[in-house]
Amino acid sequence: MTVSFLAAAVVAGTPLLFATLGEIITEKAGNLNLGVEGMMLMGAVSGFYVGVTTNQPLLALAAAFLAGAGGALIFAVLTISLRANQVVSGLALTIFGTGFSGFIGQKLIGQVVPNNLKAFFKPFPFPLLNRIPILGEVLFSQDMFVYLGYAAAIVIGVYLYKTRLGMNLRAVGENPAAADAAGINITLNKYLHVLLGGALCGLGGAYLSLVYVPAWQENVIAGRGWIAVALVIFAAWNPYKAVIGAFLFGGLDIIGFRIQGTGFPVSLYFVDMLPYLATIVILVITSMKKSRENVPPKGLGVSYFREER
């Protein structure tokens, strides 16, 4: 029972994980993109559309990846090249993404994912690792999307903290003027990472439409993009903590169903409150520690003008 719940929590947390990782990369480049919900919807509908029309799982993934990046490109042009207000642009992107997915999805309503795609995204035991007691069943008997999520977190972690390029990226987010002086191409760095971040959000959306609920329904994301934005703060911009945060929130989202019927004396309304309560507690704890690791990138949300150095 507990094991099956934990495994379900990992599945519920996976779309959040992709979106959170995407937003972490975006914010590390100094850009606050509040369009996560919109980019997830764009990825969800594009992945689904290509999946049902071509029957090719990899093409569906590529479409979701590109659609998310496409959404992010609008944001990137507005905020990086034109230096528009990031908050407003991000919100506009969310509205745009919602409209985009509704428009493309009009003809898809009620359609289901074809069987060979379902087979492709079926859970399978990860060789060797699935033999670890409990953890093997919880973490390593999942579908390829979940494994891709772990891999993405690790790769991004290594990239950010162990490579020169990752250091450059962090410099761009912290102090673009200094990074510019050191010869780092600010515009290129920002563009690349904002696009990559959007692409990951698109994949997170596609997980919901292709694997989690393998049928098209409008607004399948249902607010998870906003949870991801909060999770970035929860994870303190750290991709490893993002894994914990995403699975924790995934679990809290569904724990109510497992409690109902067991007679456990807790109000369902209290359970509904838990994710937000957890966020507040974490925020209080991290702000009390005043550790330098837990603060947002200094250049976050500020457009960079070279002339104003």
Added chain:
Amino acid sequence: MKKMLCLFLVVMMVALLGTGCGGQESTPAEQDSTVKVGFVYVGPVGDGGWTDAHNEGKLYMEEQLQVETVIKENVPEGPECEKVINDMIDQGCNIIFATSFGFMDYAEKAANNHPDVKILHCSGYKSSENMNNYFGRMYESRYLSGIVAGMRTEANKIGYVAAYEIPEVIRGLNAFTLGVRSVNPEAVVKVKWTHTWYDPAKEKEAAKALLAEGVDVIAQHQDTTGPQQAAEESGVWSIGYNTDMSESAPTAYMTSPIWHWGPYYVSQVKAVMDGTWKSEAFLGNLKDGTVDLVPLTENAPEGAQEAVEKAKAEILSGENKIFTGPLKDNTGELRVKEGITMTDEELFGTEFMWLVEGVEGKVE
């Protein structure tokens, strides 16, 4: 220069967004210019559920009457609703259908401020000179769908994914359970509350939790087909809601209780056109076709069609009123005495917050 480009891009985005929500306004060739009808929707028309059903009614009405309409999707159940209604009135609407319970207080305010506009509110209880409420006896269809579920289940455990602990949902759940127990007194109905109307993934998760507890039929009171997906994947059976969901779950789906708003919408708009409209509460039922059951698919058990037909005939003739005593709640307390039928005030009032015998779950 850059500012101009920026402005241009923003305008483009907004314009594209406009096309994204295409078909918001329709302008048929010969239209009656005396009325313009606004529809306020709580979800997207593509939900394949509640809002879809209202929109089907709107399309039917348009076809019959050739009137101009305006819709607004995804309107939150809060103060924004009043703004949307006022905006529609500014656009010239003189009939407005507010199609969700939570719009009630805002619809009432708008009705008081605009006495010349007719506001029709779905699923509430308030009314005035120029505002009425309309709804339907969906519990009649739910009772019939319960018969199908009760005959289908082998585990004698049925799962019910429900949105909120409100009278509308509880009424449906109770009627469903009475339907189940009318053919299968051994069966129990396990309920899970999701506290959302629209979140396919979460609703599916609730259904999966029910399946883990051993149910073999999933019924639901939500606005999406999420629960159907869980049933389909586990190879068990399901009963939908609002629309025909056979496409979403071909091997699991048996039937759904559904809404047909079209005829009512036609009658109301026509009444306004003729100047005969009066504020009257409306409760559609099986008889007038506002509520119905989708024809059973081949996944339904043998004999279910006949059993449903028989029960339907009894409801139509008034022989079976569904909520007739003796009715016990699920703690064993006798709530409705033998021979007594619950009145409409009791059925549609706010006191009906108890679950009938056979439901496993509780109302907080």
